[in-house]
Amino acid sequence: MVCAAQTMCWHCHLCVPVLFSLLSLHHPMNHQVEEESFYRSLDEETIDVDCLLLEPRSDQVSVSGVWCYGEDSLAKCIKTENPTYNLGGRDSNINMEGVDTTILNAFDVFPHEVGVENLLTTNSSSCDNNTLDIGFDHGAFIGYVSNEALRLRSSQFPMENSFGIQNSLSENISGSECQNYLLSNGVFGTTTYPSVSKSLDRFDDFSNSFFDQETNQDLLPPHFSQNGLELTPSFQDGHTSTSSVEDHGGVGAVTHKRSRKPTKRYIDESSFESLQNAKKRREASSGSKAKLSGVRHVKSQNEVKPKEKKPSTEISFDKAIQVPFISHVPTEHQERNSPAKVENRIENYTSEPEDDSETMLKCMKSGNQRKHHRAWTISEVKKLLDGVAHFGVGKWTHIKKSLFSSSVHRTPVDLKDKWRNLLKASHALTGSKIEDDNKRNQSWRPLPTSILCRVRELASIYPYPQESISKISKSKLQLAQHISSPARVKSNKVLV
DNA sequence: GTTAGGG
């Protein structure tokens, strides 16, 4: 079932020789390898297919080459109407010329400013079952299956479909911010047949790349392609295939993923109406809190105004970017970095460099953006514990002022939240079963047990207000019970 | 303004 290195699997097209080491995939069906016809088709065409045999060496190029298959092969694919598509939105440099429209069913967007030159294309009518997975050593990855193929196969194979061009070379691509990868509104690419899914395990990174590590959310909002791209009318109007996947209902996994509810932030950013509604809600719920709602109201207005100024195309492009990637563009964020900021970051218990990742915060434009997540370092945790030990639980402003005065980004609320999380973690450590479960589900980084033990000690000394109240009430109840039943009091005394 | 707690 494994293609030989010199063999081209005609149906799955996975055995491009140079990529064989990466993709030893084979179509699950026991079809004959049409090696001969493949090479014949290549010979008949004048297109240089050297790229098929060459491993891309340039770090600057993630996709460069021609993969063409189908009985009608290259000419038909390349010569198709020669439309021009601008797929990357306003700032995109990507123009695809002469790309078969079928591929645009799958390609909604490409890595930002990544050269996509001679694109894989296919004639879907002749390639009823095709999967082409191309993995570069640097991580550029294309998967594609035609909609036609999906229609034919979706009823036969439970498939997990996703289409991705993933570029792991963000640091190597000049000017690339790797904004987003692509697509999708029922368009997809990688078809993982049951028998090949194992081989695709190597590309976990690719699939993971579709999720924001922080928010654990799909980077691809459901209506990403519709709102986020600038497409020529011929594409938007002429192809209904973008809905074909969902229409045929063959890809539950994909539809499930893509139908995920957008985050609140996404909604807020993408929908002017929701902004208005939010304002209304806030106003409606303001009640006696007029002052608070007033503040929010101003915030909302600040949010809205820039949107109004934007041209529609820009808005659509912005909509497409839910979570911008790290950009090392210098920003004004230094405002939050006081010069005197001397923070001990030696003891990072995370690999997060803390290279002032607030760059990320500011690259997300101004306005009411969420504060960038900054992982707590061990030194910070220790400081917090010291503060709790010194001032007690709940004296967050004291702790902040005395111990975190240099940490501008740590507010008293942050300290409180961290303490709460530490309590959770320390409690989780107590029970062995819980501990196991947490190890499985542990999304947070492991804390040293010494710290957790200290947290528990402090928690016992300075119980959280709620807990103290509950404990007090419980103890009072117990006392009451004991009082009500003298026998138990006696026994209690004996025990004590 | 500060804190607790839900999300």
Next chain:
DNA sequence: CCCTAAC
């Protein structure tokens, strides 16, 4: 980390 209620 945000938001809001409560103080």
